[in-house]
Amino acid sequence: MENFRDVVVMGSGCSGHTAALYTARANLKPLVIEGHEPGGQLSMTTLVENFPGFPEGIQGPELIENMRKQATRFGAEYMLGHVTSVDLTKRPFMVHVSKHVIHTQTLIIASGASARWLGLPSEQALIGHGVSSCATCDGFFFSGKEIVVIGGGDSAMEEALFLTRFATKVTLIHRRDHFRASKIMLDRAHEHKQIEFLTDTVVEEVHDVKKKEVTGLKLRNLKTNKVWDLPTSAMFLGIGHIPNAKMFEGHLDMDQDGYLKTHDYVFTKVPGVYACGDVQDRRYRQAITASGSGCMAALEVERFLEQKGL
Ligand SMILES: Cc1cc2nc3c(=O)[nH]c(=O)nc-3n(C[C@H](O)[C@H](O)[C@H](O)COP(=O)(O)OP(=O)(O)OC[C@H]3O[C@@H](n4cnc5c(N)ncnc54)[C@H](O)[C@@H]3O)c2cc1C
Incomplete structure (x- = not known):
């Protein structure tokens, strides 16, 4: 697998898949690191009745599998494994997945939040x-x-x-x-x-x-x-959620409960690093809002790479 990338997506829930779909369609060949829970939270549920486009509802695992197939069709690549650490001090950033090191111009953090x-x-x-x-x-x-x-x-x-x-x-x-x-x-x-x-x-x-x-x-x-x-x-x-963002402590801004803080929807304080979905959203926490912000992060990646001439 290629170790130099334009964009790495950390997480394979609905925000990660949507970010992968958009960046893949922009010909950026995203690499998605799936994490310990491929498919994210939707893969744990049964019927989803509030994702638009499915009048009879759809099973969570089927919905997430469809998203993955759709992103794969346009060239997104998926890697089993968990991001263990990142170096965001200079570009290309370094993303460690156990022993593998991936260099990337941009990073989309879509690592979600786990319910307690x-x-x-x-x-x-x-x-x-x-x-x-x-x-x-x-x-x-x-x-x-x-x-x-x-x-x-x-x-x-x-x-x-x-x-x-x-x-x-x-x-x-x-x-x-x-x-x-x-x-x-x-x-x-x-x-x-x-x-x-x-x-x-x-x-x-x-x-x-x-x-x-x-x-x-x-x-x-x-x-x-x-x-x-x-x-x-x-x-x-109703005992809270734990955002999967601990590794960014000291590197990116967080609120008191560990959610990543973003400005203008998906920007973190490091240029080229974006966060989307439940890891930065403690308020809505829905599949559609996670997908929506995954789309925003992907569009910002495109803009960033274009502005930098990369
Ligand atoms: C039981 C249940 C039922 C739900 N039902 C609905 C519903 O009916 N409708 C609705 O709109 N919403 C529903 N939700 C909420 C919805 O699932 C979430 O809002 C949505 O999944 C958030 O997507 P996400 O991509 O931000 O994060 P997640 O789905 O949490 O995905 C996070 C991804 O990041 C990965 N990850 C984490 N850490 C790392 C790491 N270090 N390296 C690499 N990858 C990592 C995980 O493996 C996972 O793939 C439900 C949630 C639950 C728990």
Whole structure:
């Protein structure tokens, strides 16, 4: 594989594939480093109903595979592996993928953000089957049902309030009896008649892995040690996301939670280095917005190379 590139894309989620498609169609022969999770977050889900162009919806893995095929058709190349470090101090930049070193004139960081999960095997087995980290994406599937939200910060309150549009009842489960959420969000959730709070409580198991659907949760009260089963149709995690950007600490600007800071949509502070998708977007976190910013990053790469005469 060629070690000198015009553009390297770090990540193969929807932002990375879209950046690859656009740069490939501009004849820049992008190299996409796939990362530990080829296809990104969409490869973990089932039905996606809000990506335009698919009136009946489309399975997440199929959507992402289509994006990859489309980019490959125009000459994008894919490399299995994980970017382990980068040197952005001079161009061409150096991108290390384990022992390989790739030199590139531009870099598109599309490494996404990973949802924080509880880490229970039953939870992991039911992601996309009633366990979700995205209320906007999956809330609609639970219209008329009772569901659970986990967390105690603003994002959990926001998810719980949003989900009352669909669910008949939302039980908000938090392991403590005090909350990180702002007073205004907490008050809103407390005052909502469809939201019930369960504090000092943790989830020990998600039922029912055999049926491949969420039917209930095994809960434990940390103060009384009482254990019981709560029937529910879904469990939404609202305990935050971890942006995959740690290696850029000290090199690129980040906010307090580690999201890459961009200006004018996709520019980082290093000319020739762009960031797109969930790694720089803590607000929308959708497939379509990730793809949109992947497109923007690709167009900026084209402009940059043209301006530099490269
Ligand atoms: C269960 C679930 C269901 C969802 N459902 C929907 C939905 O219905 N509709 C919707 O619009 N959105 C949905 N989303 C959100 C959507 O999937 C994300 O917003 C979108 O995938 C973000 O795309 P991305 O390309 O920015 O990042 P990601 O999809 O997170 O992809 C990041 C990529 O970067 C790679 N990577 C990370 N670190 C490195 C590294 N060091 N080197 C190389 N590569 C690296 C990973 O391997 C991965 O390929 C859902 C998310 C989840 C988790």
